[in-house]
Amino acid sequence: MSAEEGDWNFYLRTVSNSARDSNITNGPASDPSLLHAVKKLCEFCKREDKTSDDLVARVYPHLNKLFQRSIASLSQSNSSNGLLLLGILQFFLDFGEVVLHDADPSLHTFIRSCLSREFADPIVAAATLDFLYVNKNKLLISFPNLLPQFFPLILKLTAWNGGKLEKPFLKVLPGLVSPGSFLPLFPSLMDLPILFVALEKVERSSGSLVGNNIASIQKSKAPEMLLALMDEAYTGTTIGERGGDESEESSTINVADPLFLELLKDENDGLVERHWTSPGIAAVLQAAKNSPQSDRLKQILKIAPRLLDAYFTIALRDANSSLICALIPILMTRISALFPDQNYMYEVRRRLLEFMLAAFHRSPDLIPLLKKPIIDRLGNAYDSTEKTELALQLCWAVGEYGGGGPTHKDAARELFESLELLLYENLSSSRLGLRQEAAVNSNRKSFSKSSQSRLLCFVITAITKLATHHRELLPRARVALIKVARSRISDSKVSK
Numbered sequence: 001m002s003a004e005e006g007d008w009n010f011y012l013r014t015v016s017n018s019a020r021d022s023n024i025t026n027g028p029a030s031d032p033s034l035l036h037a038v039k040k041l042c043e044f045c046k047r048e049d050k051t052s053d054d055l056v057a058r059v060y061p062h063l064n065k066l067f068q069r070s071i072a073s074l075s076q077s078n079s080s081n082g083l084l085l086l087g088i089l090q091f092f093l094d095f096g097e098v099v100l101h102d103a104d105p106s107l108h109t110f111i112r113s114c115l116s117r118e119f120a121d122p123i124v125a126a127a128t129l130d131f132l133y134v135n136k137n138k139l140l141i142s143f144p145n146l147l148p149q150f151f152p153l154i155l156k157l158t159a160w161n162g163g164k165l166e167k168p169f170l171k172v173l174p175g176l177v178s179p180g181s182f183l184p185l186f187p188s189l190m191d192l193p194i195l196f197v198a199l200e201k202v203e204r205s206s207g208s209l210v211g212n213n214i215a216s217i218q219k220s221k222a223p224e225m226l227l228a229l230m231d232e233a234y235t236g237t238t239i240g241e242r243g244g245d246e247s248e249e250s251s252t253i254n255v256a257d258p259l260f261l262e263l264l265k266d267e268n269d270g271l272v273e274r275h276w277t278s279p280g281i282a283a284v285l286q287a288a289k290n291s292p293q294s295d296r297l298k299q300i301l302k303i304a305p306r307l308l309d310a311y312f313t314i315a316l317r318d319a320n321s322s323l324i325c326a327l328i329p330i331l332m333t334r335i336s337a338l339f340p341d342q343n344y345m346y347e348v349r350r351r352l353l354e355f356m357l358a359a360f361h362r363s364p365d366l367i368p369l370l371k372k373p374i375i376d377r378l379g380n381a382y383d384s385t386e387k388t389e390l391a392l393q394l395c396w397a398v399g400e401y402g403g404g405g406p407t408h409k410d411a412a413r414e415l416f417e418s419l420e421l422l423l424y425e426n427l428s429s430s431r432l433g434l435r436q437e438a439a440v441n442s443n444r445k446s447f448s449k450s451s452q453s454r455l456l457c458f459v460i461t462a463i464t465k466l467a468t469h470h471r472e473l474l475p476r477a478r479v480a481l482i483k484v485a486r487s488r489i490s491d492s493k494v495s496k
Contacts, residue, residue, distance in 0.1 A: 019065035027073030029081040036088040059394035060099040063088050071113050082124030083457040085110050086131050104143050111150050116266050119157035120209035129168035136175050149363050153266040159196045162299045166397030170310050178313050182323050183271045192304040193339040198263045245461040277369030289340050305347040312355040328374045336386045353393050364401035392458045399462030412470045423459045427487050
């Protein structure tokens with residue numbers, strides 16, 4: 001017997017003995033030599049010779065049994081099973097056609113049973129992303145819905161393990177995007193810092209995340225965790241600090257907030273509206289404002305905008321106009337609903353506006369399709385500084401692309417009327433200087449003279465450009481410009 005054959009038999013016996021072991025308490029992963037044996041057997045099977053198929057056929061039954069035993073021991077084992085299961089899954093993907101093994105159920109079982117428990121383990125997280133990238137083409141061709149279905153869990157392991165996984169995640173990100181995941185993925189990327197804060201709260205309330213299934217924690221401990229969250233946010237203390245006595249009122253409060261559970265989910269179940277006024281999210285945001293940021297959170301706040309960059313690049317390259325059209329109203333809503341960190345808000349809002357303008361540049365006919373949300377946002381231009389900036393960019397896009405082009409006259413007229421209204425409201429309400437001193441609606445804030453001047457310049461420019469694209473609007477544009485010229489404008493930039 002050659003030395004190579006001896007090694008082969010040794011590794012096969014190692015796997016075979018472990019596969020037959022019925023002791024669930026000591027799972028297969030407790031044997032450190034087992035993972036090495038699985039990898040070496042895979043290497044033997046990959047050799048292109050006449051005996052390779054025979055080797056595969058001999059190894060497969062033992063690896064299949066070992067996979068099932070590893071899954072069965074997850075809840076009892078104190079060792080991480082992730083690396084061992086990934087090694088076996090690699091064998092299933094490489095030789096599934098030879099042994100007629102469908103890897104899809106095995107992949108789903110690994111993700112739901114193992115990765116959901118071990119996503120917080122940095123070694124397992126990194127190995128999982130590497131596995132997904134190495135097998136990206138196989139997965140996209142044979143199992144195209146796998147990665148889009150489980151993108152929340154992949155985001156979760158990336159958020160929790162931080163900057164070391166940013167580059168590996170970016171390599172996998174294109175595989176997460178599909179028609180069914182494109183829209184839900186956007187708010188999930190936006191809320192990456194909130195997801196991290198929620199995971200931190202879970203860890204503080206329930207212990208280490210490694211080896212714990214978040215889904216089971218959601219079902220059993222979510223109300224207690226949310227109560228602790230809200231308590232910390234609004235009173236500055238925790239339940240533990242108050243001692244064991246709880247009032248009857250606090251113990252009966254229903255705080256099982258759907259948004260909190262939505263943040264921690266493992267699977268994509270479609271686009272779910274996230275209510276930023278809900279108790280759970282309000283508690284998370286308030287606690288984030290009142291507490292010093294951890295180094296890991298600071299890292300996530302830097303990573304998330306870069307992930308959005310990659311997402312928008314994929315969107316402009318691969319997404320069809322229907323998906324982009326559905327995304328932009330969500331973007332408009334989320335521009336004023338972000339994690340409360342000044343630099344993060346600036347970086348994300350800049351990217352949101354740049355993407356919106358790039359989308360309009362690629363498909364100007366999106367403007368008439370989105371006339372209602374555009375008109376709504378123009379009407380809210382004075383509500384906050386971020387909404388003013390959004391209105392400015394919308395004014396520019398409407399004017400630059402002629403409301404969608406010469407064939408969209410009805411939409412152009414409606415957009416023109418909205419710009420007219422915004423112009424006349426600006427002129428009549430403040431005269432660019434008095435508005436700050438006047439009483440304003442309780443839902444609006446006072447804006448500086450420079451902000452109003454800038455908005456007025458954009459509106460005038462948009463009205464002028466829109467009229468040049470649609471000649472029937474020229475008389476109304478002349479009237480609007482005459483009113484601007486006759487108004488008492490103190491800002492020379494506008495009067496010029």
